[in-house]
Amino acid sequence: QVQLVESGGGLVQAGDSLRLSCSASGRTVSSYAIGWFRQAPGMEREFVGGITWSASSTYLADSVKGRFTISRDSAKTTVYLQMTSLKPDDTAVYYCAATYRSVQLVSGLYEYWGQGAQVTVSS
Numbered sequence: 001q002v003q004l005v006e007s008g009g010g011l012v013q014a015g016d017s018l019r020l021s022c023s024a025s026g027r028t029v030s031s032y033a034i035g036w037f038r039q040a041p042g043m044e045r046e047f048v049g050g051i052t053w054s055a056s057s058t059y060l061a062d063s064v065k066g067r068f069t070i071s072r073d074s075a076k077t078t079v080y081l082q083m084t085s086l087k088p089d090d091t092a093v094y095y096c097a098a099t100y101r102s103v104q105l106v107s108g109l110y111e112y113w114g115q116g117a118q119v120t121v122s123s
Helices: none
Strands: 002-007 010-013 018-026 033-039 046-051 058-060 068-072 078-083 092-099 117-122
Touching (some): 018 092, 018 117
Parallel strands (some): 010 117
Antiparallel strands (some): 002 018, 046 058
């Protein structure tokens, strides 16, 4: 079992920055790839980015490239989503998820999910 807890969400203005954290615990958690997804009201959950278990590779959706970065701490138990130049369109609940596979774009391929963190960007 892997437990994931997101933190760092909040209300910010357009152009601001925010960092989300995903704290993972459980057996062999450091062996899991972590993905970030977001879901806006009335929309499907979409892939934002991901990082491999070794942190050697990161992936970002085109919509956030150049603005968001993903990193993982040396213990591989916390993954960060650094968001800059935030836009109102980034408003959503952000989830982190873990998979024993490599980073996946499809939410259904992740085995464990956090509870989500609300990010609201005002114009």
